[in-house]
Amino acid sequence: MSALGNRIAAARAQDRAALIAYLPVGYPTVDESIAAMVAAVEGGADVIEIGIPYSDPGMDGPVIQEAVDAAVRAGVGMRDVLRAVAAVAAAGAVPVVMSYWNPIERYGVERFAADLAAAGGAGAITPDLIPDEAAGWLAAAEEHDLDRVFLVAPSSTDARLRSTTAACRGFVYAASTMGVTGTRATVGDAAEALVVRTREAAPGLAVCVGLGVSNGSQAAEVAGFADGVIVGSAYVREMLEGRGADGVRALSEDLAKGVRA
């Protein structure tokens, strides 16, 4: 039973896409970041991607880098992450952890899976872990009934779309453009083409699109062809610019309208 899959299916039953909000733990403080995650849920997010801060976020653009850099320096660790997971679950959304691989490897893959499941987490998104290297994580996730979300990209071959989606449970993360996280003026045709190809490779798996979505009208556009809309940098910018939980709630409301348009 996949918590992420179920929640996305429930959105689909309402004839809409799911809204997935990313926020890192620990910016500007652990408590304020958790309050912001709860506000994102109140504003209408279905799933919260709880980011584990990492010193070398190779896939992230300047906005997310700035926030996680501060959190790393403050020494934010897995204990804080698990607290955020429990808070998001209590607020009624599905918590999924988003982490570069090393913090999980350092914590211990088996221990991570056990503790994440105990805290009420649905699973993990691993942007720099491809299924080819994921044997340990797949086994631990299986044992603890956790979702595992891997990424596909416009450059993925059809063979890789098949093998990567076969390893996913919950959904597959379609990185809409070649590049790093950050808001963009337009979402681009590559995203829709990738979703179509991914669906052909894995008809039964939800496909959620991330990288570049920042407002309600872009969310509406993506919701027209994907099962879920993932928004990261736009949320983080609310925090960086000091609008905190209120700004995050308002952004969620705008995006939630978008995914229902």
Added chain:
Amino acid sequence: MTTTSPPQPGELSLPARPGWPDRTGHFGVFGGRFVPEALIAALDELTEAYEAMRVDPAFLAEFARLQRDYTGRPSPVTEVPKFAEHCGGARVLLKREDLNHTGSHKINNVLGQALLTKRIGKQRVIAETGAGQHGVATATAAALMGLSCTVYMGEEDTRRQALNVARMRLLGAEVVPVTTGSRTLKDAINEAFRDWVTNVETTNYVFGTVAGPHPFPAMVRDFQRVIGDEARGQVLEREGRLPDAVLACVGGGSNAIGIFTAFVPDDGVRLIGLEAGGDGVDTGRHAATITGGTPGVLHGARSYLLQDDNGQTVESHSISAGLDYPGVGPEHSYLHDIGRAEYRAITDAEAMEAFALLCRTEGIIPAIESAHALAGVMKLGREVGGRGAGGRGDEPALLLVNLSGRGDKDVETASRWFGLGDREEVDPGPGLDTDQNPTEGAVSNDEAVAGPDAGEEL
């Protein structure tokens, strides 16, 4: 000097490769690919193109021609007897990668990767650089082959290695100072990967060392192994025997792998990598990744790295920009774990003492990176001394050191360390202090010029 004629079609004689990595780039548990999916297609393309290129006689002929006519290979082996007087009775041979065009071993790898870039039809190369030597080499190859070139360099390093920034710009490269994180090599690598994932259709990433995701560790090793292939032949020809030990400094590990590879099957030859010990491994301010780190994942591969309990990369410290890196190539982690190579830490002070000693005894100014290997041979020589030839003790130990680069780029750092600049304000560091003699005879005829007086008429 001997000239090697380019291999003729049909007479391919590639040296035997080690049995690692496996097909997916694993050296035991190390290596692999820990990168965003978006880069997998480019890494697959590189792997495939490289595997075809490395056995293509046309490539091998072109590569051999460039190495001979452009780089100046083979590089000589120089015996340094006056320096060796400080090495416990051992004999010391230097493999002179400092004499290569651009001043270090980095050119060996870059020429190979630039040819590969042309082969896959890309017009732009990007590179990371720490000391600037890999950046200079990449800018050089780009100029030679008509590629556009962007080099990422930590802002901190652009200051330490200003000469190399100017060299890259003269060569037509764009140098981007990186202001994220610790503003050193590790952050330059992050930025280069971000550029690559965004521009992968037009751009090839010319990686500077034997780290990173597959195929870089194996490919860079293949391009650098010429160092050891040549040196093994040169030492055998000259001495009629193999060296007792081969030593090299280890940042990411390319010059060390380059000289080790040919000797890996020679069980009697000790392989010793010298890591940057900074202020000392026990101070926490160092870059000795294998000596003081733990296995983890950084920059696309599993290897030893400097990290905290949360799995965050810890900032490294070294006087040497080229060794100031909290990671290390996965093959070194493997050679360490299987016991085939040893890794030791050399402090800043020990390296600078060896730096001064080589300058004054042999008239060779080494790169500070390479000075770590020189300090390593001073220590090893004192341990094994006369007990050479596999420990039989019937002749002095024969120790081969990879002199990976020349020290022009480091003159400012060295001047500051030794107090050769503004005498009023600077306390000279160890190795060339005011008495000179405590450096164990940096000048062996007792006419040492005290550091701060070095510029004065006597």
